Amino acid sequence: MSLTRLAIKSLLLRPARTLLTIVSVAASVAVLFSLLSFNSGYQEGLQKQMQQMGVHLMVVPIGCPYEAASLVLEGGEIENYLNESVAEEIAGMEGVAIAAPSLMHAIVRPEDGRTDIYLGVDEKHLELKNWWRLNDGEKPGPGLLSEDDAVLLGWDAALIEKREAIGERIWVPEIESEFSVTGILEPTGTQDDGFFYVPLRTAQEQFGLEGKITAVQVRLTDPSMAAEVADALDARFAGVEIIRMEELLGSMTALMDSARALIFAIVAVVIAISGVGVLNTMLMSVFERTREIGVLRATGAGRLHIFSLVWTETLALTVIGGVTGLGLAAVAARGVEAVIKRFVPMAPQEAMTRFDPHAALICVLAILGVGLVAGIYPSLRAAQIRTIEALRSE
Amino acid sequence: MAIRNLWRSYERGSETVHALAEFDLTVQPGEMVGIVGRSGSGKTTLLNQIGCLDRPTTGQVIIAGTDVTALPERELVAFRRDHIGFIFQLFYLLPTLSVAENVGMPMLFARAHDRERVRAICERVGLADQMTALPGSLDGGDMQRVAIARALVNDPALLLADEPTGRLERQARDEVLDIFDDLRADGLAIVMATHDLEQAARCGRVIELRDGRRLEHAYEDSWPKAHCAT
Incomplete structure (x- = not known):
């Protein structure tokens, strides 16, 4: 014992x-x-x-970005845009993994009490939001935005638009254009759910903003390098504002x-x-x-x-x-x-x-x-x- | 075992009480000495002194050639474990331990657990068939056998028994005393405190205590017969 x-x-x-x-x-x-x-x-x-926010830096035209967002939501025009070439230059910089350009435009319909936000994006945006899933469980591929009239609906946008099936047509009288639904995203619980995603080129043409973008969303290879990359961007581009996500992270x-x-x-x-x-x-x-x-x-x-x-x-x-x-x-x-x-x-x-x-x-x-x-x-x-x-x- | 001029005194308020006074005793191997006396006469105090459970006020207790009154606490514990076995009236077995575990407990403290030794001791006191039983399933006589086996497991030179048959029926009491006779025959020295005159009669020698002092009887060695005759 x-x-x-x-x-x-x-x-x-x-x-x-x-x-x-x-x-x-x-x-x-x-x-x-x-x-x-x-x-x-x-x-x-x-x-x-x-991490899923996917964006470590955002490059926007100089001016208060919140005011710009408000202006967009009210259907106003943003006076300052970036040239599309900025996104390509940023993509080539050291420490940048993805630089996704986007063009935001709002269509206000007061009679229906709604504002539809169209976001012109390219395949880099899908790469940036790599956690997105379609409502059939598949990962959205670049083919979804390959056609000029393609529209990818966020979950809430699809609900508002009452669209459920791929191939359904959406007529937008304000710009006298018709889009074909190529996919509906699973809900993400973020603002992404409310957007109408169309090809960047289409957005630029439809809204008369050829060669212009409203923002470049940047993912870094190493998020801890955000300060250094922001400084480099600031030094390289005049008339831009760099928004670091570190404040939010902090x-x-x-x-x-x-x-x-x-x-x-x-x-x-x-x-x-x-x-x-x-x-x-x-x-x-x-x-x-x-x-x-x-x-x-x-x-x-x-x-x-x-x-x-x-x-x-x-x-x-x-x-x-x-x-x-x-x-x-x-x-x-x-x-x-x-x-x-x-x-x-x-x-x-x-x-x-x-x-x-x-x-x-x-x-x-x-x-x-x-x-x-x-x-x-x-x-x-x-x-x-x-x-x-x-x-x-x- | 030899006790020389042993005193154990307590302070009770301003008064000094002598629980033991001027006590001398020698016990040889193979001898069983009975200690008799009324309650409070000092029997248990004497056993506590011999068993190294308490220290005397003055005097010496020499066991196996060692003056235990001079030993420091740590050595005293080891000495008690190795040389002295205790048996109590109420057995004091641990109810959740089996017979074998109760018997082997002193070996645990000596870090010398020996199953064969436990088995041999259990066989010697007639518990070979009950080694896995719990104490609660035993009668009083068997529980006292377990207590005896526990006292013997470290092979002591001296066995101290405080009213060992006080709670037993006559047959069980006789069986316990038979075991004591066997142990004495094997050379173990036994000191037993008892109220029971018939039990005392089986001791080779009987010491009577009164108020902590040893009464001198001319018939000490033949006390049991003389006492029983009256």
């Missing part, structure tokens, strides 16, 4: 209390593991969403840091409660087993043996509770995620709680730490019990 076996057998002496303590530790570890896993998935999800990172701080505060409270619970259980156990400890001393146990025995019992409690908690968390992950998502900002829609070995390791180490610390005082108390007094106790 080993000391560990003796410790476990001692725990079995009071099964109800042992079970309750294990359940409380398991619940704490389950919460801890769920929060850590969620935090990890949350950050991963946000980063993925940021805001989201700050948001993640806040969420992380909140989560770790909860975790600290959970660990503390768990530790106090274990400490209380073991202290009660020591008080109730005073005579048993006296017998152990009388039959050859030293103070160190008693200390080790009680400490091992505490560790066994916390480890069994910890492993049970990890199992619980794995089983109940989806439910916990649904609850947590209500309380954190900008939670990505996809599943974020998954079995994270690092989180599991942190949980195991944390609960071991709790067991080690919570076990010290009861173990010392047990080791200090005087044998003859213990044997006399009731």
Whole structure:
């Protein structure tokens, strides 16, 4: 027989209390593991969403881009455009992976209470938005915009236009042109859903803006080089404004840091409660087993043996509770995620709680730490019990 | 085992109480000594001193040539484990451990677990068929056998028994005393505190305590017969 076996057998002496303590530790570890896993998935999800924005820099004509956007939505004319050649030059610059030109134009229909935004794009735009999927699950290929009258509908645009089938025709009286629907995009949850995508060349011709574009969206080979590339663009092109997405990234990172701080505060409270619970259980156990400890001393146990025995019992409690908690968390992950998502900002829609070995390791180490610390005082108390007094106790 | 001028005193308020006073005793291997006396006469205190569970106020306890009163705590624990076996009136078995595990427990603390030794001791006290049983399934006599086996497993030189048959039926009591007779015959020294006069009658020598002091009887060696005769 080993000391560990003796410790476990001692725990079995009071099964109800042992079970309750294990359940409380398991619940704490389950919460801890769920929060850590969620935090990890949350950050991963946000980063993925940021990555899916696909644009690290945006090059627009000089002037306030928000004002320009507002003007477009009201059906006004933007005074400044970029030359199409700018996009080609940007594409050739170091550090640029994709430079996708676009021409935005709005058709306002006050009588219908709607504004249709037409976005002239080329195949580079499809390359930039490589996470787009058509409603049949396929990835949109460059062939979708190869015909002059092609129109690719965002999910919301298709709903507004009440178009469901490929090949349906859309008549646009304002420009007296007809387009043929070549595809409908799956919803992305972004502004992309509301656009009518037409070939860049068509947009330029239809809106009388040959050789002009309103923006170049740039993806970098390395997003961390955004500042350097922006400086290079600024130096190379006059009359352009470079919008870096880093500000947005910074805001989201700050948001993640806040969420992380909140989560770790909860975790600290959970660990503390768990530790106090274990400490209380073991202290009660020591008080109730005073005579048993006296017998152990009388039959050859030293103070160190008693200390080790009680400490091992505490560790066994916390480890069994910890492993049970990890199992619980794995089983109940989806439910916990649904609850947590209500309380954190900008939670990505996809599943974020998954079995994270690092989180599991942190949980195991944390609960071991709790067991080690919570076990010290009861173990010392047990080791200090005087044998003859213990044997006399009731 | 030799005890020389042993005193154990306690302070109770402003008063000093002598639980043991001027106590001398020598026990040879193979001898069983009974300690009798009323409750509070000092029997358990004496056993605690001999068993190294408590330290005397003054005096010496010499066991197997070692003055245990001079040993530091750590060595005292090891000495008690290796040289002294304890038996209690209430058995004090751990209910979740099997018979074999209860018996082998002192070996755990000595880091010398030996299954064969446990089996041999269990066979010796008549528990060979119950080694896997839990204490709760045993009767009082068998539980005391387990306690005896546990006390013997580290092969002690001295066995201390505090009212070992106090909770047993007559037959079980006689069986326990038969085991003691066998152990004594094998050279084990036994010191047994008891209220039971018939039990005391089976000891080779009986010491009577009163208020912590040893009563001098002219018939100490023949005390049981004389006492029982009255």
